[in-house]
Amino acid sequence: MSTTNAPIAKKATREGFGDEIVKLGKENKNIYVVDIDIGKSCKTTAFMKELPNQHVNVGIAEQNGAGLAAGLATTGKIPFISTYAVFGSLRMAEQIRQEACYPFLNVKIACSHGGLTPGNDGGSHQAIEDMGVYRTIPNMTVIMGADYHSTRKLVEQAANTYGPMYLRFTRDAVPMIYDENEEFEIGKAKQLKEGKDVAIIANGDTVYLALQAAEELEKEGISVKLLDMHTIKPLDREAVVECLEIGKIVTVEDHNILNGLGSAVSEVIAEEGKGKIKRIGVQDRFGESASYEKLMELNGITVENIVASAKELLR
Template sequence: MGENKVLQKKATREAFGDEIVRLGGLNKDIYVVDIDIGKSCKTTEFANKFPKQHVNVGIAEQNGAGLAAGLATTGKIPFVSTYAVFGSMRMAEQIRQEICYPNLNVKIACSHGGLTPANDGASHQAIEDMGVLRTIPNMTVVMGADYHSTRKLVAQAAEKYGPVYLRFTRDTMPFIYDENEEFTIGKAKKLKDGNDIAIIANGDTVYLALEAAKQLENKGVSVKLLDMHTIKPLDREAVVECLDTGKIITVEDHNILNGLGSAVCEVVAEEGRGKVRRIGVQDQFGQSAPYEKLLELNGITIENIVNTANEMLQ
């Protein structure tokens, strides 16, 4: 971990933009299918450098998914790039029928995940996307916690055969890792090991969970902390290991229904032991407000993670 870089910030959509340019230079089969928002999704540099590997379909998400499926049948590795709310739900039928059902090698790379669109309002805040897409067979669902982890996970997605949903933030996120840290899709990243309580977070909430864990440790609480960057396939072994504490808190910038919290609860219920408390979007739409305020309205805060842990430990 790059503790000294924790105050440095970059949006994870910037990580996608930088990494897709690197990948495009290495492999001429890497394509970007833009939905006419390349500036926001950080694909304009790719389009300028590799015009023959870039297609802009206009504001037509479903067409973009179908075109990407077609490209995949010819051996190309297309990344469809749009906002998360449209890349998950407007494209959902095409993702199911044309990408996941034939198990084609298409990547759905989406910026503006979770509440990070903030002032854009509820219409642009994707709070259901990972839950919707994790229910579709053959789909892999991933969200990196910071710039460096996201770059590594995008690179892994390009190497991994099959449909992958990659979710990025619009807002800047603190650096947690350094550029030498390695990541594996489907394998949780352990940030802290402890035996009193476990916290499992993903995406933009990992930093909040890390700060909460530090506060708890200062009070003598032993905390296990996982960055569960892959929602599907979930690292079941890592969740089961957390059950040794008997207490798990999940933290996510996503509806608490069918996201990380639900995925963890499924494992815990099947194991038949332990308790889980879910912190995330409280099954309500967002509104136009600053990102931090929206998190606060849903209890996705350092303070609430600490208070929840203390309640569970009593």
């Protein structure tokens, strides 16, 4: 893992998908990209140019793309549907439920522009409920890498693991946290810090904020356990139960606080019957046209609020 004292390099996680899918497609001719006509934004143009026989553009027709991908999967192909998160999770949700999850086909939904990172594209393009939608569908796996390198590793794992999967990427550049040699396992949280006073569980673009908050808390003598919960389904229940030995948990996500990471962790806490939690995320509201940073601030998804929430639990 890189340190936060070094100059901060940033790269959108959609770039990680774009680079990794080309590498995987060259290694495995069964890997296909089903584009919904926004390859430039979703970073699949290199795949289209280098592997045209493994690429299909269905136009602005998400539901058709889902059906085509399911058909490809029945023939042994490994299709990655590529579109924006808001369309990949909502417009084609029924097709994915009926045609990919129900028959348990090897379809991957690889979506850019997750959460508030589309910023100035406005509320219509900011997917704040996508991971929650797919978390409720049986047989689906839901993943969001924290940075460029983790995204590449998780895309590779997704390609090599059978079953329907939703992979969510950022539009905006986010700080690098990991180096290219870090290993990841779908369904297994990555521990960044060990601590005993408070636990912070984050995913996606909020992991770097959580890392900064943990360092601020440590300066004040507060010991922090920090997890990157890149897979929210299947959730690493064991990791959450271990956090309950501390008993005070803050969750951080760029997603509605309803039915996302915070809800998934809360379910474990309720079933175990112990522990306290503070959920930081989108406050059950639509986005608006503003910078990504401003939108995060409006929803309290900030280093300052993570620190304050941790201290409140400790009181």
